[in-house]
Amino acid sequence: xxxxxxxxxxxxxxxxxxxxxxxxxxxxxxxxxxxxxxxxxxxxxxxxxxxxxxxxxxxxxxxxxxxxxxxxxxxxxxxxxxxxxxxxxxxxxxxxxxxxxxxxxxxxxxxxxxxxxxxxxxxxxxxxxxxxxxxxxxxxxxxxxxxxxxxxxxxxxxxxxxxxxxxxxxxxxxxxxxxxxxxxxxxxxxxxxxxxxxxxxxxxxxxxxxxxxxxxxxxxxxxxxxxxxxxxxxxxxxxxxxxxxxxxxxxxxxxxxxxxxxxxxxxxxxx
Amino acid sequence: xxxxxxxxxxxxxxxxxxxxxxxxxxxxxxxxxxxxxxxxxxxxxxxxxxxxxxxxxxxxxxxxxxxxxxxxxxxxxxxxxxxxxxxxxxxxxxxxxxxxxxxxxxxxxxxxxxxxxxxxxxxxxxxxxxxxxxxxxxxxxxxxxxxxxxxxxxxxxxxxxxxxxxxxxxxxxxxxxxxxxxxxxxxxxxxxxxxxxxxxxxxxxxxxxxxxxxxxxxxxxxxxxxxxxxxxxxxxxxxxxxxxxxxxxxxxxxxxxxxxxxxxxxxxxxx
Numbered sequence: 001x002x003x004x005x006x007x008x009x010x011x012x013x014x015x016x017x018x019x020x021x022x023x024x025x026x027x028x029x030x031x032x033x034x035x036x037x038x039x040x041x042x043x044x045x046x047x048x049x050x051x052x053x054x055x056x057x058x059x060x061x062x063x064x065x066x067x068x069x070x071x072x073x074x075x076x077x078x079x080x081x082x083x084x085x086x087x088x089x090x091x092x093x094x095x096x097x098x099x100x101x102x103x104x105x106x107x108x109x110x111x112x113x114x115x116x117x118x119x120x121x122x123x124x125x126x127x128x129x130x131x132x133x134x135x136x137x138x139x140x141x142x143x144x145x146x147x148x149x150x151x152x153x154x155x156x157x158x159x160x161x162x163x164x165x166x167x168x169x170x171x172x173x174x175x176x177x178x179x180x181x182x183x184x185x186x187x188x189x190x191x192x193x194x195x196x197x198x199x200x201x202x203x204x205x206x207x208x209x210x211x212x213x214x215x216x217x218x219x220x221x222x223x224x225x226x227x228x229x230x231x232x233x234x235x236x237x238x239x240x241x242x243x244x245x246x247x248x249x250x251x252x253x254x255x256x257x258x259x260x261x262x263x264x265x266x267x268x269x270x271x
Numbered sequence: 272x273x274x275x276x277x278x279x280x281x282x283x284x285x286x287x288x289x290x291x292x293x294x295x296x297x298x299x300x301x302x303x304x305x306x307x308x309x310x311x312x313x314x315x316x317x318x319x320x321x322x323x324x325x326x327x328x329x330x331x332x333x334x335x336x337x338x339x340x341x342x343x344x345x346x347x348x349x350x351x352x353x354x355x356x357x358x359x360x361x362x363x364x365x366x367x368x369x370x371x372x373x374x375x376x377x378x379x380x381x382x383x384x385x386x387x388x389x390x391x392x393x394x395x396x397x398x399x400x401x402x403x404x405x406x407x408x409x410x411x412x413x414x415x416x417x418x419x420x421x422x423x424x425x426x427x428x429x430x431x432x433x434x435x436x437x438x439x440x441x442x443x444x445x446x447x448x449x450x451x452x453x454x455x456x457x458x459x460x461x462x463x464x465x466x467x468x469x470x471x472x473x474x475x476x477x478x479x480x481x482x483x484x485x486x487x488x489x490x491x492x493x494x495x496x497x498x499x500x501x502x503x504x505x506x507x508x509x510x511x512x513x514x515x516x517x518x519x520x521x522x523x524x525x526x527x528x529x530x531x532x533x534x535x536x537x538x539x540x541x542x
Contacts, residue, residue, distance in 0.1 A: 008380050008414060011391035018390065071289060077282055088290050090531055091297065094524040096475040098492045099517045102499060103300050106506055112312045114299065150293065154532040200535075207384040210477045214496055232386050236482060241390055248387040255382055 018245040036246035045222065045230060046247065052137060053226040053251075057205040060141040060148075064201055067145065068152025069194060073186065075153060076160045089150035101214030104130065104143050130215050133223030140224060143211060148204075152197045159193030160186075191269035199262040206255045227251045297517075304510040311506045326511035334508075338487070339494040340515060345405050346480070346490060347473040350412035354469050355462070357413070358420025363450050365421070366428035367436070377418040385478045388414065393482060403485025411479040416469035423468060427461030428454060464530045471520040491516045 040046045075082060092100070107113050108129040116126040129139045171185045209228045212218065218225035218233065225233070228251060235244030303311050305322040331337050365373055392411060396402045431454060439449045455462060480490040489497075495512045524531055 008388070011388045011395065012383070014391035014395070015387055018394075071286075074282055074286055074289075077279075078286065081283075081286070085286060085290060086528055087525060088293055090524055090528045091521055092293055094471060094475075094520045094531075095297070096477070096492055096516050096520060098475075098477055098495050099300075099513045102495065102509060102513045103296050105499060106303070106510070107296055107299065112314065114314070114316060117314045117316075146293070146296075151532070151535070158532060203382050209385070214477075214499060228384055228386060231384075232478075235386065235390050236393075241394075245387070245390050248384055248390070252383045252387050255384065256379075259382060 015245050015249060018242055036243050037250070039243065040246060040250060045225075046227070048222060049225055049227045049230040052224065053206060053208075053228070053254075056137050056141055056208060056224075056226060057202065059138065060144045060205050060208075061198060061201055063141060063145040064149045064152050065194060065198060067149040068197065069156050069190070071149065071153035072156025072160060073182075075157045086154065089154055092147045093151045095147070097210035098214055100143065100147055101211045104139075104211070104215050108139065131220060133220050136216060136220065136224045140208075140212060140215070143215075144205065144208065148201060152201065155197045155200075156190060156193055159190055159196075163189050188269070188271065192266055192271070195262060195266045195269060199259055199266075202258050202262065203255055206258060207251065227254075300510050300513055303506065304514045306507060308505055308507040311510065326505075326507035327515075329505070330508045330511045330515070334494070334498075335489070336491065336494055336512060336515070339489050339491040342405070342408075342484070342488050343474055343490040343492065343516070346408040346412055346488075347470050349405065349409035350416050350473045351466055351469040353409060353413040354416025354473075355420045355465060358417050358424055358465070359455065359462070360447070360450060361417075362421045362424040363428050363454055364446075366425060366431070367446075373421075377421050380414060381418045389479065389482055392479075396483065402483055403488055405488050407483050408480055408488060408490070411483060412473040412476055415472050415476055419468050419472055420465045423465040424458060424461050427458040431457055460530075464527050467523045467527050468531070468535070471523055474516075474519055 075085060078085070108115050110116060110126060110128050110131050113129075115129070119126060128135060130136050167185065167189065168181075171181055207228050208226060209232070212224050212226060212229055213232070216224045218229040227247060231244045231247035231251065234240045234247065238244075304326055305324070306317075306320050307323050307325060310317050310320050361373065364370070388411075393402070396407050401407045435453055435457065436449050439453045440446070444452065475492065477492050477496065480493045481496070484490060484493055491512070495509075495516055498509055498512060
């Protein structure tokens with residue numbers, strides 16, 4: 001309890017206080033009430049960061065849920081080799097994010113990376129990947145999907161294996177097969193599982209930090225400066241502590257709100 | 272019948288493709304770590320070169336990476352012990368008294384962006400002069416490991432027959448003794464999973480060590496990131512570092528892969 005108070009409750013309260021001050025490191029702090037939040041509302045950089053955060057979140061989430069569900073159901077159909085597949089599937093998301101970032105840097109390097117060389121073999125023009133503002137978000141979404149779609153797949157597999165099999169037998173007798181079976185039987189039954197996966201991924205994606213910071217540090221320009229990156233840089237590079245904390249509190253509120261919204265959705269799809 | 276067999280082979284083919292996409296980048300990095308530095312960035316890539324340890328020799332000889340790895344070990348072990356030391360009695364009490372709000376509260380710590388705590392911590396620990404010690408990193412990483420421990424252990428304690436603990440109490444055991452002598456041995460499998468997850472999470476964690484570690488306590492994760500930041504063009508040493516920091520989590524998770532996903536998803540399933 002003492003630990004929780006000292007390390008979590010107190011810092012959180014402190015953060016709330018800081019977010020209401022115009023504290024810049026080396027200067028005196030003044031209480032400004034909701035001034036920082038008002039400043040955020042009119043700050044074009046915050047707006048851009050919010051748009052990028054949402055973009056990265058939605059693109060990655062969509063990719064991971066679709067690929068993960070497909071892969072999970074594919075695994076459920078396999079009779080053999082599931083153990084080996086599982087061993088491979090857990091690896092990406094247990095790798096340190098720093099390693100994933102380093103892999104991305106080396107493989108996706110525009111001139112020396114193997115990715116462009118492979119594309120060249122297939123006659124496709126080289127891409128800039130992380131180095132272009134047009135593709136950086138999509139590339140980051142791709143990296144995160146590489147890492148976490150297997151996680152979604154394993155959750156879906158677990159959910160599928162715990163479903164009662166007589167439902168599928170009944171569906172088979174009724175003649176439901178292929179797409180219809182998926183759409184009207186499997187998907188509704190799996191919906192709570194998929195929503196669970198969506199919550200877990202959303203919490204991580206909204207505060208996605210490590211791999212962005214490692215590969216692009218928010219660049220090129222500000223093209224991958226999400227809210228989390230923006231707050232970090234304002235806090236630890238410009239020491240604009242009050243304003244940075246206010247940004248973090250706002251982000252925490254977004255994460256929290258999203259989770260609550262998903263809890264609603266899950267209640268709606270429960271069967 | 273024939274259509275079905277084609278379907279099975281198609282599934283196998285798709286699964287093999289997915290696994291290749293997941294494995295090849297990791298293997299590529301692993302392979303690069305053992306190539307002579309002149310070969311690492313060669314395109315077209317030379318697959319069969321005489322393997323060498325020169326990248327590792329350079330990594331450990333020319334930099335402090337040995338010390339960094341040791342720091343990572345100290346911090347990960349310390350925060351695992353601290354996190355579990357707190358999580359075991361906490362989750363035991365929660366299961367016993369059927370409390371759910373403390374578990375929900377730890378979920379909040381897991382949901383908030385790390386940087387939200389980081390700014391207050393940074394100011395707090397600067398005030399007490401603790402920045403740059405192992406203790407700071409152990410304390411802050413325990414904020415990550417504590418919720419993981421609670422959520423992994425909780426189902427094990429909840430599934431435990433109440434008579435077991437009650438009979439121990441009838442025999443005069445205090446609740447701490449009941450936990451240590453009766454409950455924990457029964458929950459041993461859960462404890463192992465929790466310990467491994469805590470260790471890996473702490474080992475992989477980037478943000479807190481990035482800001483709070485000093486020159487002598489820098490973790491291997493942060494040191495690797497610095498290699499990237501310094502624009503080290505020696506990809507060989509970079510890849511060697513990646514191999515060193517990727518091995519512990521990969522090996523450890525292989526031990527518990529079957530329960531891993533359940534452990535990671537715990538907390539969201541109930542919420």
